[in-house]
Amino acid sequence: MVQLSSAFKISRPWQGVGPWIFGTFHVDKYPEGKPDMSPNASLAGRDIGMDMNNPSGWSMYHGDHIPGFPAHPHRGFETVSIVTKGYIDHADSTGAGARYGKGDTQWVTAGKGVSHSEMFPLVHTDKGNPLELYQLWLNLPAKNKLVPPEFVMFWDEKTPVVKKENTHGCAKATIVAGKWDNVDPLPPPKNSYAADPNNDVAVWLLQLEPHATIKVPAKNFPETERAFYVHHNNSMDPDPSIKVNIGGQWVEAGEGVRQEDTERVTVTNGPKAARVIVMQGKPIKEPVAQRGPFVMNTQAELQQAFMDYQRTQFGGWKWDSQQPVYPRETPRFADHGDGKRDYPAGEKATPQSL
Missing domain, CATH: 2.60.120.10 (Jelly Rolls)
Structure with a gap:
């Protein structure tokens, strides 16, 4: 078990x-x-510049x-x-x-x-x-x-997306990082901690219809740490009516659970749609010094x-504003600062793609 x-x-x-x-x-x-x-x-009535409390839902x-x-x-x-x-x-x-x-x-x-x-x-x-x-x-x-x-x-x-369907519903795993069986993720930045497969970094977003089931791959190393975070589409708040069975243990929305061994894990949803995000990786095992937006090893x-x-x-800062936005009709794009521009389909999209 x-x-x-x-x-x-x-x-x-x-x-x-x-x-x-x-x-x-x-x-x-x-x-x-x-x-x-x-x-x-x-x-x-909003505390503009520090409006963080989601009044009226945003x-x-x-x-x-x-x-x-x-x-x-x-x-x-x-x-x-x-x-x-x-x-x-x-x-x-x-x-x-x-x-x-x-x-x-x-x-x-x-x-x-x-x-x-x-x-x-x-x-x-x-x-x-x-x-x-x-x-x-x-x-x-x-x-x-x-x-x-x-x-x-x-x-x-x-x-990459992995889909598993049964007679009850569909489970979909979006592969952000980490190989899922024979499905490879897209490559992260070249100096990323995830770029070395020996670090066993993974991020998998599971979207589960009612009673859907999917088997999460085994961890590659005993020292890899993994956690499952259960939630629903609208928030990470507790909701006891949403339950997901993770490896034989029921976990409610608003809760997480850590895996202590390396085995494959069967995830089976309860009667309501749910999401589970899986995060894992080998610990870096170095001192951590964090202050606000900086994460280093020492206070110095x-x-x-x-x-x-x-x-x-x-x-x-090369922009006219501290909070720049692009024209409303601009489709999805990425400029990488080196003259390279790319679009979702590999070619220029149209405003209708919004």
Whole structure:
């Protein structure tokens, strides 16, 4: 029988395992947008610049006009951003930029330092603009903490998906990182901790119809740490009516469970649709010093990170605004700062793809 820990309540942000520092899941039921992509709703009473409490089902976060996170720095770790609904407009201090969403994933290795903004343009003026965004923080070992920053885009159309159907329903696993049996993931940034298969890094997003079943592959090494986080489409909040059987143990939405052995794990859903995100990897086994957007090994390195950012702005900010967005009709795209531009289908998309 699979060896699992007792179920634990998912915190905010939810705790990581192995090399994963933590994760967040943003769910915002944004209203229709104005032509400038701001909310077509009153912002009165909101703490603009620090609007984080989801009043009326959505937040402005640090945005003052369009929701999102204006320019801010990172050093020493990686961000993996999975957008299942809505759009993100990305801009950074290397000159790179992107609009992504609708199932896309952006993977950023911050390395020696990058400033970036993540804004949520409300592109639809005739209907709501719901947003669902997972952002996961992955640590880097000391040898890679000062590598050049890099981002890659995993377009939804190219991201591997495994489907298993039974007489009750369908289970779908989106392969963000980590090989799933004979299905290879897309390659992460070259200096990512996930780029070395010996680190056994995986992120698998399971979407389960009622009573659907899927078998999660075995871990490759005994020291690999793995956790399953159970939730539903709208939040990570507790919901005892949503239950998933993980390796023989029932886990409710809003709870997680760690796997202690290396065996394959059978995941069977209960009577309501659910999601399970699986995160795993070998621990880095180095000291961790974190302060805000910097994750280093020592306090001295943190102090150096702050001084470097104050001195260089990690390359400077090449944009007219601290919270730039692209024209409303702009389709999904990625500029990588080196003259390379790509689109989901490998060729220029049309505005109708929004």
